[in-house]
Amino acid sequence: MIIQVEKLSYEYSPNSVFAYHALKDVTTSVREGSFTAIVGATGSGKSTLVQHFNALITPTGGSLTVDGKLIVANQKVKELKPLRKKVGLVFQFPEYQLFEETILKDVMFGPLNFGVTVDDARAIAQESLIRVGLDSTFYERSPLELSGGQKRRVAIAGILALSPKILVLDEPTAGLDPEGSASMMSLFQNLNASGTTIIMITHDLNHVLNYATDVIMLDQGVVVFEGSKETFFNETDLHEDYGLVKPPLLELRSLLKEAKISFNAHTLDINILAQSIKEGKHD
Amino acid sequence: MSIIEIKNISFSYNNVDLALNDVSLSIPQGNYVTIVGHNGSGKSTIAKCIIGLLQTSQGEIIVDGLTLNNENIDAIRSKVGLVFQNPDNQFIGSTVKDDIAFGLENHRVDPKLMDEIIDRFAKAVNMSDYLNFEPTKLSGGQKQRVAIAGALSMTPKILILDEATSMLDPKGKSEVNDLVKQLHSQTNMTIISITHDIEEAYQSDIVYVMNEGRIIEFGDPKDILAKEVLLKSIKLDIPFALKFKFALNKVGIIVDDTSLEGMVKEL
Ligand SMILES: Nc1ncnc2c1ncn2[C@@H]1O[C@H](COP(=O)(O)OP(=O)(O)OP(=O)(O)O)[C@@H](O)[C@H]1O
Ligand SMILES: Nc1ncnc2c1ncn2[C@@H]1O[C@H](COP(=O)(O)OP(=O)(O)OP(=O)(O)O)[C@@H](O)[C@H]1O
Ligand SMILES: [Mg+2]
Ligand SMILES: [Mg+2]
Numbered sequence: 439m440i441i442q443v444e445k446l447s448y449e450y451s452p453n454s455v456f457a458y459h460a461l462k463d464v465t466t467s468v469r470e471g472s473f474t475a476i477v478g479a480t481g482s483g484k485s486t487l488v489q490h491f492n493a494l495i496t497p498t499g500g501s502l503t504v505d506g507k508l509i510v511a512n513q514k515v516k517e518l519k520p521l522r523k524k525v526g527l528v529f530q531f532p533e534y535q536l537f538e539e540t541i542l543k544d545v546m547f548g549p550l551n552f553g554v555t556v557d558d559a560r561a562i563a564q565e566s567l568i569r570v571g572l573d574s575t576f577y578e579r580s581p582l583e584l585s586g587g588q589k590r591r592v593a594i595a596g597i598l599a600l601s602p603k604i605l606v607l608d609e610p611t612a613g614l615d616p617e618g619s620a621s622m623m624s625l626f627q628n629l630n631a632s633g634t635t636i637i638m639i640t641h642d643l644n645h646v647l648n649y650a651t652d653v654i655m656l657d658q659g660v661v662v663f664e665g666s667k668e669t670f671f672n673e674t675d676l677h678e679d680y681g682l683v684k685p686p687l688l689e690l691r692s693l694l695k696e697a698k699i700s701f702n703a704h705t706l707d708i709n710i711l712a713q714s715i716k717e718g719k720h721d
Numbered sequence: 722m723s724i725i726e727i728k729n730i731s732f733s734y735n736n737v738d739l740a741l742n743d744v745s746l747s748i749p750q751g752n753y754v755t756i757v758g759h760n761g762s763g764k765s766t767i768a769k770c771i772i773g774l775l776q777t778s779q780g781e782i783i784v785d786g787l788t789l790n791n792e793n794i795d796a797i798r799s800k801v802g803l804v805f806q807n808p809d810n811q812f813i814g815s816t817v818k819d820d821i822a823f824g825l826e827n828h829r830v831d832p833k834l835m836d837e838i839i840d841r842f843a844k845a846v847n848m849s850d851y852l853n854f855e856p857t858k859l860s861g862g863q864k865q866r867v868a869i870a871g872a873l874s875m876t877p878k879i880l881i882l883d884e885a886t887s888m889l890d891p892k893g894k895s896e897v898n899d900l901v902k903q904l905h906s907q908t909n910m911t912i913i914s915i916t917h918d919i920e921e922a923y924q925s926d927i928v929y930v931m932n933e934g935r936i937i938e939f940g941d942p943k944d945i946l947a948k949e950v951l952l953k954s955i956k957l958d959i960p961f962a963l964k965f966k967f968a969l970n971k972v973g974i975i976v977d978d979t980s981l982e983g984m985v986k987e988l
Contacts, residue, residue: 480862587760617956681890686961712968
């Protein structure tokens, strides 16, 4: 397990009237090399959980171990830098991650901070920007004077530039256009195939269906499911209670099943599905 | 009758590149329209021009019969509710309650009625338990719910939603959509929803398609969103139901319906 969370609790503004227990005694884990999706309703604690993974916040109870590094409640984490290099976190709101004067500088910041030379940092930044679909016309522009989807791309590029061992993404495709969303997902899939552990918060069960290997589901600060993607989708009635809705492909499969039409129930490819319906008709 | 009439507007942030390039559109009163387009195609810029937050370099904007100019800007803003793409850019109050109240005060709502209105809309978006919380210290989806409640509570004549539900869980998203549709039918509110959700656009009365600062197509989503080659060439996609329909066509099965339920019945 690359991340092991043990009885972790997190309380916002403890000892005040606004005290709020966002995570309650959470025990869960993330497999090394997995593509783990974290799902759950609005306010269930997803963003709070993942902010622990690079010690942006630390538990108010319990502990976690991230790639061998133990983080315990009420104890200042020493030597954060190696952890920050290892675990890259892309925020839910990209604005809070952008601060340099130009986009190129913004993406170079991470590598420079970890001791890469200016020339190398520039090359890494340019490469990262290309991967998120931003060409050289963007380099000298301000990262804050962009459209919503463009800001998200810069924020993702900034984290990619660190080549983290664990990439944590908080709703990375929210606000991206359909092509941007698809190409970002295949970028994450490629990184995963070459060994990066991916942890992704999403409300889009299509992405879970197509890309994830494992799923963790939260509800009101508690883990209510953890296991393989296959198990997750087979226990389908789980979804609606927790704010989720079936992806259209699974909706279609249920409709076909109800109508007693035979089809290939294993494919994720709509053309193969259609072909199997045609073949079924001749039987 | 058109409630919003935009005639040949252009806009540039830097006096070089045109974020909007000769855009015209005419939105019929009481319609639910969607605007789709790639990142950076100019969608949010249009929304900001309509409420006069950005000033166009040429062209004309007429909202509910009033031409947008210095004289009419306040009157126009009182007719239009805009939910920004990033809800944090919208919050003024230090609590959820104050935040909604602030908007109502601006709209000169009778203070005696305020509490009831605030409670009703907070409840409608499921945020009743958070009235005394700081809006900026909420989860992403909760922020979006509060921003939507704030805009809806003023029951504007025109509601512009700029990716306002992009971070809601699917159930929350459909609850908010139902709420919006309910207000839409009760008050004949005109809704303009900017979205990347092609399935949502498929449900609207009219869809506008933007590409590089221009509106390149508009009309009935059943026709427009079937243009697979065109949409893919501008970074968009077609609804799932149409993907299934086309996949069936490819293997020689012809169906007429455009909904999944309907197509499965025909099989
Ligand atoms: N800065 C904060 N101060 C106080 N409470 C907070 C803060 N951030 C989040 N919370 C509360 O903690 C709970 C969990 O929030 P979190 O952001 O982890 O949810 P989430 O699962 O990421 O939701 P979403 O899908 O809406 O982004 C929520 O009830 C929220 O109101
Ligand atoms: N404040 C700004 N200063 C300079 N240029 C800007 C600013 N905001 C947006 N732009 C540019 O104007 C163009 C249109 O941006 P706009 O925000 O309208 O796009 P959008 O269609 O809303 O995109 P998205 O789907 O990413 O939200 C983009 O090329 C963008 O980079
Ligand atoms: Mg969140
Ligand atoms: Mg926008």
